[in-house]
């Protein structure tokens with residue numbers, strides 16, 4: 094990973110200032126996520142691999158550090174390195190299906 | 194404030210979008226060739242598309258005072274059909290003569306298959322042979338990290354590719370560092386749902402300050418926003434970044450990269 098290289102001239106901010114700018118945005122997103130999990134609770138059938146991946150990412154939100162987004166994206170990434178022979182779809186699902 | 198839209202699929206946008214972009218300060222638009230949302234069956238379909246990109250779309254943009262440039266290729270979603278891909282590749286040199294073509298793009302990978310890799314290699318060869326800039330599309334979501342690494346391997350293996358003449362687009366928090374470390378330019382695409390939001394993009398910019406980053410909306414026929422770049426500029430202003438810092442990022446950086454093509458003219462100089 095690259096060395097930290099902060100943008101010159103980025104203003105120093107207090108946590109209050111960051112909260113003033115972005116708290117309401119984060120608040121509604123968290124409530125939407127909670128509502129999504131509630132909705133799943135009421136549905137039937139086995140757990141979808143994408144939802145499994147989402148649940149696996151939740152503990153990372155509470156971990157220390159300032160690279161949670163990268164950690165979650167790494168968690169959801171296909172870990173293989175070789176090209177595949179043929180794809181059965183053009184689309185990606187959002188979470189590597191092999192994630193346990 | 195002025196900005197460049199370095200990656201917009203204007204063939205899928207309405208004329209109202211051109212007007213809104215011009216009003217928001219857009220000074221030039223660059224349009225990579227991409228997937229139409231369905232697989233084209235013939236090289237003739239691509240011939241018409243390349244005519245649209247090089248002849249028709251610049252006229253539409255000019256009505257709003259916007260210079261329009263384009264990039265040519267067959268995109269990875271359609272390169273499973275190797276015969277079709279070869280036929281389309283054969284069309285490209287003729288279209289490169291158009292005065293608004295900036296290079297080969299957006300090439301890359303979608304599902305990281307062997308056929309996609311072969312067609313990517315052929316595009317890179319073509320770009321090297323004709324001394325063209327390269328614009329790379331990286332795969333979506335869970336396929337992005339693996340695909341980004343495979344693409345960088347192909348570019349390095351080609352030998353003659355200068356990383357400073359390649360922009361690797363759609364980077365996210367888990368790929369931007371590797372791309373910049375290897376000397377390539379990195380493009381951050383602002384999408385409402387996938388890729389990066391304006392807020393995350395500004396976080397990335399604050400963490401990975403680089404002279405080799407640009408922002409784009411990649412607006413197309415899907416869920417996307419042709420005003421995403423000005424919205425990221427607004428986010429930078431809200432956070433206290435100076436007008437000069439914003440200008441250097443959304444105008445200066447794309448102009449520096451694109452000016453490596455003799456066809457690109459700094460819009461400032463055109464006024």
Ligand SMILES: [Zn+2]
Pocket residue numbers: 200202225227299330411
């Ligand atoms: Zn695109």
